[in-house]
Amino acid sequence: MKSFALDGLAAAIVDLDGTLIDTLGDFDVALNRVLREMALPSITRKEIERMIGKGSEHLIRSMLAHVGAAPERFETAWPLYQQYYLAINGQHSDLYPGALEGLRALKSRGLKLACLTNKPTAFALPLLLDKGVADFFEVTFGGDAFEKKKPDPLPLLKTCEALGVSPSATLMIGDSSNDARAARAAGCKVVLVTYGYNHGEPVHAVDADGFVDSIAQIQAGA
Numbered sequence: 001m002k003s004f005a006l007d008g009l010a011a012a013i014v015d016l017d018g019t020l021i022d023t024l025g026d027f028d029v030a031l032n033r034v035l036r037e038m039a040l041p042s043i044t045r046k047e048i049e050r051m052i053g054k055g056s057e058h059l060i061r062s063m064l065a066h067v068g069a070a071p072e073r074f075e076t077a078w079p080l081y082q083q084y085y086l087a088i089n090g091q092h093s094d095l096y097p098g099a100l101e102g103l104r105a106l107k108s109r110g111l112k113l114a115c116l117t118n119k120p121t122a123f124a125l126p127l128l129l130d131k132g133v134a135d136f137f138e139v140t141f142g143g144d145a146f147e148k149k150k151p152d153p154l155p156l157l158k159t160c161e162a163l164g165v166s167p168s169a170t171l172m173i174g175d176s177s178n179d180a181r182a183a184r185a186a187g188c189k190v191v192l193v194t195y196g197y198n199h200g201e202p203v204h205a206v207d208a209d210g211f212v213d214s215i216a217q218i219q220a221g222a
Helices: 024-037 045-051 056-066 071-088 099-108 121-130 154-163 177-186 215-220
Strands: 011-014 112-116 139-141 170-174 189-193 210-212
Touching (some): 024 045, 024 071, 045 056, 056 071, 071 121, 099 112, 121 139, 139 154, 154 170, 170 177, 210 215
Parallel strands (some): 011 170
């Protein structure tokens, strides 16, 4: 395992799904409601897990392709998904163990915190409020906040700009290759949690500065 240091850092950008909050239950309920409404086959949690992380539009298109539906059915599925997800947002999700303690520790070190997710902002903000962690973040940006999503570096660069910090003084905390690739391209340090989704692939194979089993471990820098 690589080691990393918090010394010299001014900010941390935290991913949401699979990093801060386990939202697989919400995805499971909302997506399968859409599929039932459209008279399509159901999808399993394991299959959903591999599709999470690249934005909701990508998730819906991947789901439709997986069940053999025509691509044009996205026009029906997308509004249904927004309706159903907002109706149950947070009801089947939980903060990961150590997430709250980790945010408190990072904040106590004087780091500016931001939440940056590919999830739509209209989904992300209510969820953070529901779980009692919204106030930790100076800014929260969803996947619709900028022209591009992670793994493009643009969202990280824009978030650093909003925080008033340089990328080199910023740590990205995520769970997937999306987060790591975006951080590397933006010039940020990156630490990945070991329990997230990462598109169903082994997280330790991803190029990162460190791996932790809990956000609370990040304060130790190892």
